[in-house]
Amino acid sequence: xxxxxxxxxxxxxxxxxxxxxxxxxxxxxxxxxxxxxxxxxxxxxxxxxxxxxxxxxxxxxxxxxxxxxxxxxxxxxxxxxxxxxxxxxxxxxxxxxxxxxxxxxxxxxxxxxxxxxxxxxxxxxxxxxxxxxxxxxxxxxxxxxxxxxxxxxxxxxxxxxxxxxxxxxxxxxxxxxxxxxxxxxxxxxxxxxxxxxxxxxxxxxxxxxxxxxxxxxxxxxxxxxxxxx
Ligand SMILES: C[S@@+](CC[C@H](N)C(=O)[O-])C[C@H]1O[C@@H](n2cnc3c(N)ncnc32)[C@H](O)[C@@H]1O
Numbered sequence: 294x295x296x297x298x299x300x301x302x303x304x305x306x307x308x309x310x311x312x313x314x315x316x317x318x319x320x321x322x323x324x325x326x327x328x329x330x331x332x333x334x335x336x337x338x339x340x341x342x343x344x345x346x347x348x349x350x351x352x353x354x355x356x357x358x359x360x361x362x363x364x365x366x367x368x369x370x371x372x373x374x375x376x377x378x379x380x381x382x383x384x385x386x387x388x389x390x391x392x393x394x395x396x397x398x399x400x401x402x403x404x405x406x407x408x409x410x411x412x413x414x415x416x417x418x419x420x421x422x423x424x425x426x427x428x429x430x431x432x433x434x435x436x437x438x439x440x441x442x443x444x445x446x447x448x449x450x451x452x453x454x455x456x457x458x459x460x461x462x463x464x465x466x467x468x469x470x471x472x473x474x475x476x477x478x479x480x481x482x483x484x485x486x487x488x489x490x491x492x493x494x495x496x497x498x499x500x501x502x503x504x505x506x507x508x509x510x511x512x513x514x515x516x517x518x519x520x521x522x
Contacts, residue, residue: 296326298438299411299445303384306409306432306447307332312378314339316369316394317386321349321362328361333380336362339372369394375404383408384445388415392422402426409447416444420461424453433466435474442474442481459514471522479519486512 296304300323307313307327314337315324324336338353340346346366353362365372370381381402383391391410395402402408408428412419423430429451436443444464456465462482467475486508493505 296322299436299443300326300384302434302436302443302445303382303409303411304332306407306434306445307382308379308407310334311380311406312336313380313382314370314373314378315382315384316372317341317383318349318364319345319385321352321364323382323384324362325352325356325358328358329356334361335378337373337378338362338364339369340364340366341368368397370398370401373398373401375400379406381405381408382410384411385413388412388417388419388422391419395422395426403450407431407447407449409445411443411445413443416446416464417461419446420464423448424461427452429453430464430466433464433470433472435464435467435472435478437474437477442478444478459511459518462511462515463518476519476522479515479522483512483515483519486515 303323304327309332311333312335313324313327313333315321316339318324318338318340321338324338327333328336338349340349346364349364353359353364383394391412410419420430427450428448430446430448430453432447434445436445460468463479467478490505490508490512493501
């Protein structure tokens with residue numbers, strides 16, 4: 294079965310010729326694709342929930358890949374030993390869940406050579422986590438599929454260069470490369486922040502007013518940066 298555009302873009306960022314782990318694999322489409330196409334030597338598919346685990350089991354059996362795709366039931370990175378794979382992929386969850394997963398198993402994270410993450414929300418938080426834990430962003434990709442914009446981030450061990458805080462929001466590599474979808478990405482962010490500002494204006498609390506002020510400033514900065522594209 295062909296991969297979705299989003300999963301294909303993630304597949305492009307995996308280190309070839311080595312092992313990969315896909316945490317929160319659901320149907321295991323990504324690890325199966327990577328093994329079937331000879332991109333990786335072996336794959337570990339991790340899943341915490343019984344339903345998706347059984348779905349993954351069925352897909353792996355149908356593809357007769359039980360020997361090269363190891364399916365493991367468990368929470369996050371607890372299914373891995375340090376150094377078992379070079380690339381760890383975590384895709385399709387919120388950044389808070391992802392950072393919880395990464396924080397829970399530091400030895401496994403430290404032994405990896407590349408992290409590929411695709412947060413559904415909170416990409417800025419994800420980039421901040423990477424910088425704080427000595428992971429340098431090396432590649433970024435934007436994909437639109439079914440009218441949804443996805444951000445994909447790959448990082449390798451290393452110090453993230455000092456940068457303007459707004460780049461955690463925008464994506465430092467996307468900005469440097471002037472990604473063709475970056476203007477759309479920034480416009481979407483501005484629209485979302487404007488909606489939040491409108492809602493915050495309905496509240497009379499000091500916290501809401503302060504958050505509103507911070508967001509208005511961020512919107513202005515994003516609008517100014519967008520003119521430089
Ligand atoms: C929306 S699906 C994304 C599936 C796939 N990674 C993708 O990007 O298409 C999220 C999956 O992550 C699983 N998941 C959520 N939290 C997890 C955790 N802590 N450990 C392992 N899997 C988890 C869910 O059960 C679900 O199957």
